[in-house]
Structures are given as C-alpha cells and as structure tokens.
Amino acid sequence: xxxxxxxxxxxxxxxxxxxxxxxxxxxxxxxxxxxxxxxxxxxxxxxxxxxxxxxxxxxxxxxxxxxxxxxxxxxxxxxxxxxxxxxxxxxxxxxxxxxxxxxxxxxxxxxxxxxxxxxxxxxxxxxxxxxxxxxxxxxxxxxxxxxxxx
Amino acid sequence: xxxxxxxxxxxxxxxxxxxxxxxxxxxxxxxxxxxxxxxxxxxxxxxxxxxxxxxxxxxxxxxxxxxxxxxxxxxxxxxxxxxxxxxxxxxxxxxxxxxxxxxxxxxxxxxxxxxxxxxxxxxxxxxxxxxxxxxxxxxxxxxxxxxxxxxxxxxxxxxxxxxxxxxxxxxxxxxxxxxxxxxxxxxxxxxxxxxxxxxxxxxxxxxxxxxxxxxxxxxxxxxxxxxxxxxxxxxxxxxxxxxxxxxxxxxxxxxxxxxxxxxxxxxxxxxxxxxxxxxxxxxxxxxxxxxxxxxxxxxxxxxxxxxxxxxxxxxxxxxxxxxxxxxxxxxxxxxxxxxxxxxxxxxxxxxxxxxxxxxxxxxxxxxxxxxxxxxxxxxxxxxxxxxxxxxxxxxxxxxxxxxxxxxxxxxxxxxxxxxxxxxxxxxxxxxxxxxxxxxxxxxxxxxxxx
Numbered sequence: 001x002x003x004x005x006x007x008x009x010x011x012x013x014x015x016x017x018x019x020x021x022x023x024x025x026x027x028x029x030x031x032x033x034x035x036x037x038x039x040x041x042x043x044x045x046x047x048x049x050x051x052x053x054x055x056x057x058x059x060x061x062x063x064x065x066x067x068x069x070x071x072x073x074x075x076x077x078x079x080x081x082x083x084x085x086x087x088x089x090x091x092x093x094x095x096x097x098x099x100x101x102x103x104x105x106x107x108x109x110x111x112x113x114x115x116x117x118x119x120x121x122x123x124x125x126x127x128x129x130x131x132x133x134x135x136x137x138x139x140x141x142x143x144x145x146x147x148x149x150x
Numbered sequence: 151x152x153x154x155x156x157x158x159x160x161x162x163x164x165x166x167x168x169x170x171x172x173x174x175x176x177x178x179x180x181x182x183x184x185x186x187x188x189x190x191x192x193x194x195x196x197x198x199x200x201x202x203x204x205x206x207x208x209x210x211x212x213x214x215x216x217x218x219x220x221x222x223x224x225x226x227x228x229x230x231x232x233x234x235x236x237x238x239x240x241x242x243x244x245x246x247x248x249x250x251x252x253x254x255x256x257x258x259x260x261x262x263x264x265x266x267x268x269x270x271x272x273x274x275x276x277x278x279x280x281x282x283x284x285x286x287x288x289x290x291x292x293x294x295x296x297x298x299x300x301x302x303x304x305x306x307x308x309x310x311x312x313x314x315x316x317x318x319x320x321x322x323x324x325x326x327x328x329x330x331x332x333x334x335x336x337x338x339x340x341x342x343x344x345x346x347x348x349x350x351x352x353x354x355x356x357x358x359x360x361x362x363x364x365x366x367x368x369x370x371x372x373x374x375x376x377x378x379x380x381x382x383x384x385x386x387x388x389x390x391x392x393x394x395x396x397x398x399x400x401x402x403x404x405x406x407x408x409x410x411x412x413x414x415x416x417x418x419x420x421x422x423x424x425x426x427x428x429x430x431x432x433x434x435x436x437x438x439x440x441x442x443x444x445x446x447x448x449x450x451x452x453x454x455x456x457x458x459x460x461x462x463x464x465x466x467x468x469x470x471x472x473x474x475x476x477x478x479x480x481x482x483x484x485x486x487x488x489x490x491x492x493x494x495x496x497x498x499x500x501x502x503x504x505x506x507x508x509x510x511x512x513x514x515x516x517x518x519x520x521x522x523x524x525x526x527x528x529x530x531x532x533x534x535x536x537x538x539x540x541x542x543x544x545x546x547x548x549x550x551x552x553x554x555x556x557x558x559x560x561x562x563x564x565x566x567x568x569x570x571x572x573x574x575x576x577x578x579x580x581x582x583x584x585x586x587x588x589x590x591x592x593x594x595x596x597x598x599x600x
Binding site: 005006007010011013014017018021022024025028029031032033035036037040041046050051054057058059060061062063064065067068069070071072073074075076077078107111112113114115117132135136139140141142143144145146147148149150 | 184186187188191192195196197198200201260261262263264267298301322323324325326327328329364367368371372374375378379382383385388389390391392393394395396397398399401465466468469470471473474540541542543544545546547548550551
C-alpha cells in the first residue's frame, strides 16, 4: 500500500473525490428542490394561512416535543399525519375546531401524564396552525408513516 | 506548551467544560421528566429543557474544536497565533451569544427549527465569531509550516462555517426547509465535523505514540476521504420521508452504509498507531480518551447508524427511540469523547505541570462511557418495542409510551451515571491535587524491548 498510495496521492484523492461528490450532490439537490415545489407538496397551495401556521409552529418550538415527518423530539406524538388521525384532512373547518379544542384543554394536569403547555394563540394563528398541519399531511412522503399512529 | 499564544485554548476549554456541565444537567432533567412528567411542566416545559440540552452540547463541542485548533495549530505551524486579541474577542462573542440564547429560551424567546433555535442576532454572532476564527487560524497557518493535520482541520472548519449560511435560509415550504436544514445538521456531524475529529485524533496520535508523521498523515487523508465520499451523498438517508424524490432511498441507503468505513478506519488507525508507537507518554488518560473515542464512535455513529440506515428498515424505525439511542452514543463517542481527549492532553501543558488526577479522569471515562452504553442499550430496546407496537401493530403513540416506562427509568439511572462522570471529569481537570502517576514502574515482561 505504501508504494502505490503515497501521501500526496492520498491528498489528491481526498480533495478531488470530495469535489466530485459535492458537484453530484448539488445537482441532485437542485432537482429535488424542483420536485418538492412542483410535485410532492403541490397537492395544496402554500397559502398565507399555511405560512402563518409554520411561523406559529416555529415560535412555540413544537419540534422540541413532537416529530414532524419523523423529525424532532420523541417526547410527543408525530404530527405530520395528525389531521388524518383526526379524520379532518379534507375539512378545514373541522380541522380548526378540533385543533382549537385540543389546545384549549392543555395542560391536562393529570398526574403521571406528559404535559403539553398552554399556548397563547389567537384564533387566526390557530387556523393557520391547523392549515399548516393539513398542508404537511398532504405532502407526498413516499408512503410514510407505515400506520396512522404516526 | 511551546508557544505562548496556545494559552488561548485554556479559556476555550474552561468555558466548554462549563457548558458541558449545563448540557449534562439539562439531559438529566429531561430524563427525569420522562419518568416524572409533571415536574416543572408549567415553569420549564420539556421543549425548553431539550433546547438547552442540545444547544449547550453543540456550542461546547464547537468551543472545544476552536480551543483544539488554537492549541494545535501553533505547534503544527510552528509559530504563534496571528492575533491573540481576536481569539479572545471571538470567545467573548460566543459566550455572550450563548448566555443570551439560553436566557432567552428560559423566557420563551426562541426559533423553532430544531437545534437552530437561536435568535437571529445570536446566529449572526456565531457567523461573526466563525469569520474571526477562520481569519485568525488561516493567517497563522499561512505564516508557518503547512501540514496535513492543519490542512484537514482548516478544510473542515471552513466548510462547517460555510454551511452555517444555511442556518439563515428557512423556506416557507416545509419540505424545502427540512432539506436545507440537513445541510447544516447532517453535513456538520456526518461530514465536516468528522474532518475536525480526524485531525485532532491524528494530532494526538502523533504526540502520544511518536509514530512517524508520514504514516499518520497518510492515514488521515484516507480517513477523511472515506468520510466525505460516503457522507455527502449519505445525506440521502435523511431525505427518505420528508417529501423528496424516491431516488434518495437507494442513494442514501448505499452511500450511508459506507459511513461506517471512516469510523472503522479511525478506530483501526488509533489502535495500530499505539501498537506501532515507541513513545511511552505519561498522559495515560489522554490515550484512554483518544482510543475510547475512536472505539465508541465506531459503535455509536458507525454500527448504530448502520442499524437503521437502509430505507427498508428506516421506514419503520424513523423517529423512534432507535434514533435517540443512535444520536446519544454517536455524539458521545465521536465528538464529546474526542473533545475530552484533547482537553485531557492539553490541560497539563496549558497549566505547566505534569499530568494530574489521571486516575480520577480515567474513572470518569468509564463512568461516562459505561453510562452512555447502558443508555444506548435501553433506548434501543425501547425503540424496538416502539417500532413494533406503533409502526407495525398501529397502537397509538401514548399507549406505546406507557409500555416503555421501565426503559425510561433505566435510562435515567444511566444518565445519573453519565452526570457523575462529567462532574468528576471537570473536577479532575480544574481542581489540582498532588497526584502524579509515574509510568513504567512495572518490571518489563519477558521479551519486551521498548
């Protein structure tokens, strides 16, 4: 090995090879970006309500208890398909009302149960949050999750 | 310590260890809440505790890397750091940013992208600090001797700083948000950070074993080549289920399967260097941490990552306690332990005395490593049960969690063990006692030459 693979050859392989893989990765990323916009998330418009909902989601750091498409903390249920679980995926009004009712009931205060905090959210923000989760639910995630349990 | 300016590293390591303490206490509290969920539930909800746990981890690891760079670059380049003042200014910016971020989290000021919750001004602060750092270290290297170690270290640090740009890019489209988020998260821990880790490991092997530089540096290039060749397209293993094209399933599966290679290479490298080496370095604890880091990284990042990286498996395990198990052992082995290795090596030199508190330090290694291993095992069992009940049978999340209570209790026990180890480590570094271990007090075995 020491005859064929000298230090300078190893260095050249490292820098040259890495550059090659970076280029391939960038090309695949550009294609994926277009695919997301035109195909996988095109089922529902990215409306101002959805965008507002995403900001509400972020401001309260929901991701540090829940998962969304399987990413986040593992302390609370998956929310990427919560609208399917609630059976309100295609009904914005029912989605809003279910969401509003759920959030108002927190924290449950039950001893020995994980507690979700109470969040001060306006009705408009609540509607946005429900729309955001409906939007996320319609994304084509290659069939994930395997069951409605999330 | 050959160069006066290396002293900068001392301040970095002290702050890093302080944040390490905060990180471990945050983790302990989070583990406690899993068992007794009503604790502090309104005053300090779980999401805030977790933010502090993960953010403190990331910042202290970065501070450790910066400190390591300020320590080893002068020795490699054979010249003083370009500007000591800038190095301290960089540290002050990072400390103010970190305290500001943690203070903000406690009163509910934070973003909502996982691990990137820092407010915008803190993100800018980190960017400014990174620019100062790159300028300072690059000028130092340019002025002195160029080695493979500094070259790889700088490549890693430059690339990770460039990737930080994506922390500012947050598209409204959730799937795009997730894709670019991984540019920071994955390409840090499974790409650029591996370069930093390998460079630090190579430096330690050079110093601790005395093996020829040519040999060490060739190994280093091979290791980092395998890291990036597998790791860049290996990003695909995060792209399976977030709305990206199906071709990532095969791309991610194939390339990320090879992500085990650089970790196996680092482990082999460390052990072969120690076997080949003739030097009997007095800092045995540093050697233990270096070997331990390479080994635990191989299991935590390599084996436990491989366990659920194929898309056919990941379809069922994605986002379960399996991920938590892998995350804990991988971070501990690869980055926590390597940072503690360089701190253990550097502290006696920075404080100008012989290695001290070696036994306490080594005990802390076994406490922390044993604790993390046990935590990983119980979370793996919990994740296996969770995967079956939730992803195959289809039981609801909270019903499944109730069945995992025993594992979460055992995890808390493991966490206590890790926390004790962390406290002991910090004590062994900061508080000096008059204990010096003299190497080679044993009579030589038959046939032993060196």
